[in-house]
Amino acid sequence: MSSQENPEENLPSVQEKTEHGSVAVADENPFADPGLPPHEHRVQDIDERAAKRSERAVAFLFTLSMLATIGFIASYVAFPVDKSVYIFPIGHISALNFSLGMTLGVALFCIGAGAVHWARTLMSDVEVADERHPIEAEPEVKAKVMADFKAGAAESQFGRRKLIRNTMFGALAMVPLSGVVLLRDLGPLPEDKLRHTLWSKGKLLVNMNTNEPLRPSDIAVGSLTFAKPEGLEEHDHDFQKEIAKAALMIVRIQPDDIKDKQELEWSHEGVVAYSKICTHVGCPISLYEQQTHHVLCPCHQSTFDLSDGARVIFGPAGHALPQLRIAVNEEGYLEALGDFAEPVGPAFWERG
Numbered sequence: 567m568s569s570q571e572n573p574e575e576n577l578p579s580v581q582e583k584t585e586h587g588s589v590a591v592a593d594e595n596p597f598a599d600p601g602l603p604p605h606e607h608r609v610q611d612i613d614e615r616a617a618k619r620s621e622r623a624v625a626f627l628f629t630l631s632m633l634a635t636i637g638f639i640a641s642y643v644a645f646p647v648d649k650s651v652y653i654f655p656i657g658h659i660s661a662l663n664f665s666l667g668m669t670l671g672v673a674l675f676c677i678g679a680g681a682v683h684w685a686r687t688l689m690s691d692v693e694v695a696d697e698r699h700p701i702e703a704e705p706e707v708k709a710k711v712m713a714d715f716k717a718g719a720a721e722s723q724f725g726r727r728k729l730i731r732n733t734m735f736g737a738l739a740m741v742p743l744s745g746v747v748l749l750r751d752l753g754p755l756p757e758d759k760l761r762h763t764l765w766s767k768g769k770l771l772v773n774m775n776t777n778e779p780l781r782p783s784d785i786a787v788g789s790l791t792f793a794k795p796e797g798l799e800e801h802d803h804d805f806q807k808e809i810a811k812a813a814l815m816i817v818r819i820q821p822d823d824i825k826d827k828q829e830l831e832w833s834h835e836g837v838v839a840y841s842k843i844c845t846h847v848g849c850p851i852s853l854y855e856q857q858t859h860h861v862l863c864p865c866h867q868s869t870f871d872l873s874d875g876a877r878v879i880f881g882p883a884g885h886a887l888p889q890l891r892i893a894v895n896e897e898g899y900l901e902a903l904g905d906f907a908e909p910v911g912p913a914f915w916e917r918g
């Protein structure tokens with residue numbers, strides 16, 4: 567065997583001088599494997615009362631985790647968003663954020679600390695030497711892993727220490743509840759709010775720019791007028807929410823040019839009112855071509871023909887714009903005859 571095949575041949579020998587001056591050679595390997603130190607038993611291995619104390623400590627940590635999770639949920643319910651507290655040395659912070667962070671942190675920490683303490687004091691404490699082996703697992707290796715797993719489960723006393731097992735299950739089962747209660751922050755359910763707008767029978771059409779009720783004579787041929795429902799003011803708390811559904815565009819078309827029969831019936835002397843909200847993804851439509859009666863959404867170029875029921879003639883929008891049925895009241899102002907017949911905006915009715 568060459569020295570390359572046996573690296574230990576290349577190791578230096580230890581040379582010592584004898585009392586007669588000759589040199590003795592000691593064939594000791596300075597890099598020899600020192601082996602495992604003598605095994606020392608833990609106090610829990612030899613004293614059942616110490617093992618019981620450790621068991622109670624682990625159970626205490628898991629129980630503390632459960633209480634912290636309950637505290638997390640209670641904090642979420644109890645503390646208003648705007649309440650602040652003084653915490654030294656941080657200063658004034660949100661009571662809700664502080665309590666949520668603290669309780670969730672304690673819940674997770676106690677699970678981790680309980681598991682570590684359990685492993686260090688009660689699970690098997692036997693040193694095991696294992697030879698290096700190829701990465702690819704042989705069937706026998708898989709079988710051995712399964713056997714080791716079962717042996718490990720048995721040695722961890724998972725079945726015998728019912729107190730630990732049950733409190734650990736409780737702690738692990740309750741921690742996800744923290745995430746579940748946060749789902750409430752997604753907001754209240756929309757209920758039927760997307761199906762209705764502020765338009766109702768008798769509501770006047772008010773010019774968005776002048777804030778004045780509109781008469782048919784205010785709508786010039788070729789112009790595009792934007793309107794809102796009477797009573798909706800910009801300083802209202804819900805203005806943005808309501809105008810996002812109720813915004814209206816009004817044009818005047820020669821009645822003979824209107825091809826759609828219902829559109830003609832729902833108009834007044836060629837004045838037609840349509841939702842301004844694009845049925846693709848809800849952009850406000852703002853470009854009107856007088857000659858063709860086409861309106862164009864600037865976001866993705868959906869084009870609607872206002873002389874033909876506002877049907878889509880180009881672009882990604884999937885539906886015609888909803889039309890508002892209008893008439894003129896006794897004072898000569900344009901008024902709605904009800905709400906839109908279908909939900910406005912991006913294809914909501916398909917989700918119905």
Ligand code: FES
Pocket residue numbers: 844845846847848849863864865866867868881882883
């Ligand atoms: S939002 Fe109008 S085309 Fe996309």
